Amino acid sequence: MKKARAREGIRTTGIPSKEELEASPGYPKSDCLARGPIVVIECVQDIPCNPCEGACPSGAIKVGNPITNLPVFDVEKCDGCGTCIPICPGQAIFRVDMTYQTDEATVSFPYEFLPLPKKGDVVQGIDRAGGAVCEAEVLRVQQPKGFDHTAVITVIVPKNMAMEVRSIKRAKR
Amino acid sequence: MKVDDLIICRCEEVTEGEIKEAIRLGLTTMSEVKWLTRAGMGLCQGKTCGRLVMSILVRETNQPPDEVKPPTFRPPTRVMALGALANGEKETE
Amino acid sequence: MKNTDMVVVGGGAAGMAASIEAACAGAEVVLIDENERPGGQLFKQIHKFFGSEVHRAGIRGIHIGRDLLKEAEEAGVQVRLNTVVYGFFPDKCLGLMCNQHTEELQAKMIILATGASENVLAFPGWTLPGVMGAGAAQTLINIHRVLPGRSVLMVGAGNVGLIVSYQLLQAGAEVVAVVEGLPTISGYGVHASKIRRAGVPIFTGHTILRAEGKESVERVVIAAVDKSWQPLAGTEKAFEVDTVCLAVGLSPLAELAWMAGCQFIYIPEIGGWVPVHDENMETSVPGIYVAGDLAGIEEASTAMEEGRLAGLAAAEALGCLSSKDGRARKAEVWERLAALRIGSFGHGRALAMEKILRAKGVG
Amino acid sequence: MRIDDHPILGKAERGRSITLTVDGSPVEAFEGEPIAVALMASGHRVFRYTTKQKGPRGVFCALGRCTDCIMIVDGQANVRTCVTPARDGMVIEKQFGRGPREEKG
Numbered sequence: 215m216k217k218a219r220a221r222e223g224i225r226t227t228g229i230p231s232k233e234e235l236e237a238s239p240g241y242p243k244s245d246c247l248a249r250g251p252i253v254v255i256e257c258v259q260d261i262p263c264n265p266c267e268g269a270c271p272s273g274a275i276k277v278g279n280p281i282t283n284l285p286v287f288d289v290e291k292c293d294g295c296g297t298c299i300p301i302c303p304g305q306a307i308f309r310v311d312m313t314y315q316t317d318e319a320t321v322s323f324p325y326e327f328l329p330l331p332k333k334g335d336v337v338q339g340i341d342r343a344g345g346a347v348c349e350a351e352v353l354r355v356q357q358p359k360g361f362d363h364t365a366v367i368t369v370i371v372p373k374n375m376a377m378e379v380r381s382i383k384r385a386k387r
Numbered sequence: 388m389k390v391d392d393l394i395i396c397r398c399e400e401v402t403e404g405e406i407k408e409a410i411r412l413g414l415t416t417m418s419e420v421k422w423l424t425r426a427g428m429g430l431c432q433g434k435t436c437g438r439l440v441m442s443i444l445v446r447e448t449n450q451p452p453d454e455v456k457p458p459t460f461r462p463p464t465r466v467m468a469l470g471a472l473a474n475g476e477k478e479t480e
Numbered sequence: 481m482k483n484t485d486m487v488v489v490g491g492g493a494a495g496m497a498a499s500i501e502a503a504c505a506g507a508e509v510v511l512i513d514e515n516e517r518p519g520g521q522l523f524k525q526i527h528k529f530f531g532s533e534v535h536r537a538g539i540r541g542i543h544i545g546r547d548l549l550k551e552a553e554e555a556g557v558q559v560r561l562n563t564v565v566y567g568f569f570p571d572k573c574l575g576l577m578c579n580q581h582t583e584e585l586q587a588k589m590i591i592l593a594t595g596a597s598e599n600v601l602a603f604p605g606w607t608l609p610g611v612m613g614a615g616a617a618q619t620l621i622n623i624h625r626v627l628p629g630r631s632v633l634m635v636g637a638g639n640v641g642l643i644v645s646y647q648l649l650q651a652g653a654e655v656v657a658v659v660e661g662l663p664t665i666s667g668y669g670v671h672a673s674k675i676r677r678a679g680v681p682i683f684t685g686h687t688i689l690r691a692e693g694k695e696s697v698e699r700v701v702i703a704a705v706d707k708s709w710q711p712l713a714g715t716e717k718a719f720e721v722d723t724v725c726l727a728v729g730l731s732p733l734a735e736l737a738w739m740a741g742c743q744f745i746y747i748p749e750i751g752g753w754v755p756v757h758d759e760n761m762e763t764s765v766p767g768i769y770v771a772g773d774l775a776g777i778e779e780a781s782t783a784m785e786e787g788r789l790a791g792l793a794a795a796e797a798l799g800c801l802s803s804k805d806g807r808a809r810k811a812e813v814w815e816r817l818a819a820l821r822i823g824s825f826g827h828g829r830a831l832a833m834e835k836i837l838r839a840k841g842v843g
Numbered sequence: 844m845r846i847d848d849h850p851i852l853g854k855a856e857r858g859r860s861i862t863l864t865v866d867g868s869p870v871e872a873f874e875g876e877p878i879a880v881a882l883m884a885s886g887h888r889v890f891r892y893t894t895k896q897k898g899p900r901g902v903f904c905a906l907g908r909c910t911d912c913i914m915i916v917d918g919q920a921n922v923r924t925c926v927t928p929a930r931d932g933m934v935i936e937k938q939f940g941r942g943p944r945e946e947k948g
Contacts, residue, residue: 225664228637228672228682259669260823263530265538281532282823301538303528304670326650327678328850344679362528362540363851381677387652388604388690395602397903397911400895403602430910430921435903438599438731438752453746457753460735462567462575465514465907514907516928526851540851597908609888609901616905616925624880625855627844628902651846695899696888 224258229342234258239286240275240307247376251294251311251320254377255285257304269301300324300361309368310376319376320353322368327384330355330365339371339379346383348375395443396436398429406440410447417441418458427458484510485798487574487587489565489736492520493780494772494787495593496548501791501809502591503555505800510585511557512576514564518552519545520595524618525780526650527643530668534816535781544780568739572767589767589794592737593787596730596751596773601635604690606724610697614644614727621651629723633700634658635688639779641727642671648725649678656719658682659702661709668825689716691724700724732774740768745839750776750832756839760793760810761786764840769794776836778820778829785817845884861931870935878924878935879905879912890914890924894940914938 224230235241240255255266255275264277266285274291275298277283296309299322309322321339331337331352339350350369357365371379391404401424409423417440420426426440427433433440437457445452488499491513499511511518525541536544552559560578567575573586598613605611610629614636617628632653634645637660645655655675663685665672672682689701689711704715731751738744742755743764754776761769769790772783789810796806821830847855858874863881872881879902882890889899890912903911907926915936916922920943924935936943 224669224673226684228665228669228676230669230673256673257670260825261530261668261670262532262820262823262826263537264532268533269538280822281819282826301528303530303538304668305674306670326850328650328652328848330850340677340679342673342677344676344681362543363853364528384649384678393602393604394607394896397607397900397909400893400898430913431908434597434733435600435909439602452748452752456744457734457738460738462739463564463577464566464735464739465564465577515926542852598904607893607898607900609890609899612901612903612905616902619905620880620883620902621846622852624876625846625849625852625857626880626884627846628883630844650850696901 227343230256230258239284242287242289246289247310247312249289250313251296251309252289252292253287253294253296253298254308254310255287255298256306256308257285257302260284261304263303265301265303266298266307269298271295271297296322296366299366300364308380312373312376314370317373318370319373320368320370321350321376321379322354322366323381325365325367325381326363328387329385330357331367331382331385337369337385338383339369339375340381340383341378342380347378348372350379350382352382395439396424396426396429396433398431398435399425399427401426401436403443406443407447410444415444415448415450416458417444417455420444421458432464433458481573481584481586483586484508485587486510486589486591486794487512487585488591488593488791489574490520490593490595490772490774491515491518491559491561492593492595492772492783493522493545493548494595494774494783494790495520495591496552497784497787498591498593498769498771498791498794499557500548500551500555501788502795502800503552503557505792505795507589507795507798507800509557510587511552511559512563512565512574513559513561516562518549518559518561521615522548522780524615524622526622526647529781530779531781531820535785535820541780544784548784565736568736589769589798590740591761591769591771591787591790591794592740592755592774593770593772593783593790594733594736594774596777597733598726599729599731601688601726601728603688605692605697608691608693608697609695610693610722611691611724611726614640614725617723617725618644618647621647621653627651627653628725629697629721630654631656631719631721632723632725633688633702633719633721634725634727636660636727636729637662637665637667637672637682637684638727638729639667639671640730641725642667642675644725644727645675645680646671646678649675649680653723655680656721657702659686659688660684661687661705687711688724697722697724730773730777732777734774737763737768737770737774740765742768742770743839745836747776747832747835749828750778754836756836758840759814759837761790762793767794767797776829776832782817782820782829785813785820789813789817844886861929863929863933863935865935866937872929874931875928878914878916878922878927878929878933881929882924882935889937891938892940897939915943
């Protein structure tokens with residue numbers, strides 16, 4: 215059983231497993247999600263990297279020494295601003311707002327493909343394995359100069375898909 | 388297609404079979420294989436196939452990999468037209 | 481024959497960093513690069529770098545490259561482009577060739593930062609047009625802005641294979657799959673996750689069997705392999721592609737170091753044969769230093785730090801820096817390098833570096 | 844298959860528009876880009892045929908190291924097209940073996 219699980223992780227599939235995510239100190243516990251918009255850090259490997267720590271204006275992310283530590287996320291301090299999303303070189307930081315509507319949540323993610331979608335577009339929400347899992351309405355596309363060409367896209371998805379959707383289907387160029 | 392027909396040295400079109408044949412004749416170093424088969428003697432001077440030849444040599448002769456050194460490198464390191472040296476300030480060895 | 485304090489061969493991440501440090505310390509530095517523009521592989525690296533703030537993490541390689549170029553210019557480094565070092569002659573004399581003319585240049589100190597070349601994989605059809613190095617594809621899309629093809633099979637799931645797959649998608653090509661012979665993905669998982677989200681499957685434990693096509697690649701066949709890398713019957717899958725990219729590792733580009741008579745050591749984890757060097761990056765030949773991928777395959781961030789180290793050490797040896805200042809400056813770099821060589825991705829490289837130091841008799 | 848717009852690099856900046864002659868036909872290019880790039884952009888994939896097996900070859904390393912992309916440029920054989928800048932009016936021919944088609948080699 216243990217072996218079968220090891221075969222499912224990020225090192226074999228490129229997709230962090232549920233166990234890997236839940237074991238990561240950057241991944242919020244499910245009861246924290248009801249508070250409002252918070253970031254979800256899906257960083258599960260000891261890569262020497264820490265720009266997320268310096269990016270957070272509220273000090274909610276701590277990597278410390280050595281820089282291979284996994285980021286530790288303090289949900290009490292996070293105000294869901296999402297400044298850390300475009301900074302992460304691994305594109306492993308997302309934002310989820312479970313309080314958006316009764317049945318709908320929003321998911322924000324980094325996106326570096328053309329063409330960019332526009333507010334109001336209805337696109338397909340894509341999960342970590344690249345599969346289309348639901349319809350997603352584009353709420354915001356942010357790409358200020360400071361993001362250095364990484365766009366942060368926010369989409370509206372059914373609540374039960376908020377922890378599954380991590381991107382959108384790329385449109386044909 | 389047989390493994391022996393596989394091209395290893397792209398420049399001189401030397402096959403895996405030709406390299407193995409050279410090794411069967413008793414050659415054990417990169418330089419010897421290079422001189423006999425011409426693998427690595429083309430325009431790119433072995434930059435592409437060097438490691439492939441080395442791995443065949445290691446496999447076929449059962450030598451430890453740290454005993455198979457690259458062939459002796461001599462100038463020039465890049466393609467040079469004949470006469471370029473003569474255009475220089477002075478001749479080099 | 482012309483003379484100078486220091487010649488740095490190779491204007492990539494390591495060579496530029498070395499030149500800047502040495503020139504800032506007051507050395508007369510000539511930086512030689514065979515390409516039309518300097519920067520080595522940095523200008524292909526359009527992704528944001530990992531590391532910490534001092535390693536310029538979160539900044540794209542291209543921007544780091546631009547900043548280094550500016551710093552080199554401000555520091556007074558003499559940059560000679562389109563110039564090949566075709567040979568290494570006694571007394572630290574280098575044979576240079578530019579526009580089919582040759583000249584000689586003698587230096588008190590030489591820093592070799594010649595980088596690496598891509599390894600290849602031979603399979604039936606690998607000579608067909610359309611099969612190319614992943615680095616070749618990266619040069620074409622990010623520097624020259626042309627697609628090598630419309631649909632690509634990537635061979636190799638190390639960082640190069642994963643990053644170039646992502647960049648091919650950004651450029652507008654389709655990547656039908658990434659194939660990796662090992663049972664696991666050796667590159668950073670987050671790079672793999674990016675392309676998985678973009679719809680690219682990764683086949684670990686698979687290899688490419690052959691590429692087919694009349695005049696160029698039209699189709700590829702892959703298959704699962706067993707533990708001894710033998711294809712398993714019945715597992716073949718075919719893809720219609722026009723391009724196959726090979727990302728199966730790098731080897732130090734060490735011809736000049738061999739010609740210079742440097743002692744080498746074989747360490748497969750960092751690319752095979754690498755020049756033995758001490759903690760100052762000095763080789764077994766006094767006054768000849770190495771830095772970057774030539775000194776063992778790593779990342780751009782470690783290459784820059786090694787370059788700084790070599791530049792500082794060579795400047796110190798020239799007398800441009802006092803040994804006290806030199807020591808202090810080098811200690812900062814050692815600390816930054818150590819920070820990059822920890823964890824499951826860096827630990828193996830740290831061990832390899834220790835092996836090199838032991839071979840030099842300083843470990 | 845040129846990449847005119849790019850999510851990170853933006854719009855492409857290219858040199859002056861020029862024309863090359865490739866095996867007798869005009870090919871549009873931009874001044875200063877490698878010959879191989881102009882050829883790839885115009886759909887050319889085969890740059891030469893080898894000496895022994897007469898096999899087709901194209902761009903392999905794109906860095907000037909492997910010499911797979913060599914062609915005959917303005918009458919000179921073995922020119923590495925991936926690192927040779929395109930100039931207006933250049934005459935480029937596929938290489939057969941070590942030289943032009945007629946030569947037995």
